[in-house]
Amino acid sequence: MSPRVVLIGPPGSGKSTVGQILAERLGVAFRDTDTDVEAVAGKSVGDIFIEDGEERFRELEAEAVRRALAEHDGVLSLGGGAILSEATRELLAGHSVAYLEIGLSQAVQRVGLASARPLLVLNPRSQLKKLMDARRPIYESLAGIVVATDERKPDEVVDEIVKGLRP
Ligand SMILES: Nc1ncnc2c1ncn2[C@@H]1O[C@H](COP(=O)(O)OP(=O)(O)OP(=O)(O)O)[C@@H](O)[C@H]1O
Ligand SMILES: O=C(O)C1=C[C@@H](O)[C@@H](O)[C@H](O)C1
Numbered sequence: 001m002s003p004r005v006v007l008i009g010p011p012g013s014g015k016s017t018v019g020q021i022l023a024e025r026l027g028v029a030f031r032d033t034d035t036d037v038e039a040v041a042g043k044s045v046g047d048i049f050i051e052d053g054e055e056r057f058r059e060l061e062a063e064a065v066r067r068a069l070a071e072h073d074g075v076l077s078l079g080g081g082a083i084l085s086e087a088t089r090e091l092l093a094g095h096s097v098a099y100l101e102i103g104l105s106q107a108v109q110r111v112g113l114a115s116a117r118p119l120l121v122l123n124p125r126s127q128l129k130k131l132m133d134a135r136r137p138i139y140e141s142l143a144g145i146v147v148a149t150d151e152r153k154p155d156e157v158v159d160e161i162v163k164g165l166r167p
């Protein structure tokens with residue numbers, strides 16, 4: 001069993017929003033590894049970062065991704081930083097992966113300046129820029145489909161992903 005498509009990209013690129021619409025369009029289930037991690041830990045991503053630290057979150061995340069890649073056959077959205085794990089990158093090699101691209105100014109607008117995202121609490125714009133610059137080559141190296149999302153509504157992003165999917 002393998003997901004129909006795995007969505008990757010930085011915070012605000014629309015993995016969760018687009019993923020749900022895409023799953024409906026394809027008539028398959030939607031799954032989000034941030035939600036899976038929260039279910040296992042019994043607390044929010046923000047609380048895991050505060051109480052247990054980012055390293056523990058990344059361990060839980062890598063395990064959630066491994067499980068979802070093996071169990072889920074619908075649309076799977078990963079947390080923005082899931083691709084930082086080497087084990088996850090290796091696992092993704094055999095999957096249909098779509099990278100949702102976004103520019104810095106749109107990303108800042110979408111995540112909001114008072115962000116609930118734990119990595120972006122202090123100075124979201126500069127944190128996002130650093131994170132996006134460091135991860136861009138990784139997202140690109142893993143993706144079979146790349147979709148620019150800046151000038152597109154979620155529905156239009158879904159159209160582009162569907163065009164790129166193997167029949
Ligand atoms: N193509 C789009 N156009 C306009 N707004 C969008 C688009 N995609 C997502 N959004 C909005 O941007 C915000 C962030 O989207 P979303 O939560 O789906 O991002 P994400 O990639 O899942 O982020 P994270 O990595 O933090 O989980 C939401 O308010 C969503 O409605
Ligand atoms: O980009 C990231 O590193 C993150 C993105 C979110 O999806 C969450 O997984 C968490 O806030 C970390």
Ligand SMILES: [Mg+2]
Pocket residue numbers: 015016017032034077079
């Ligand atoms: Mg999300």
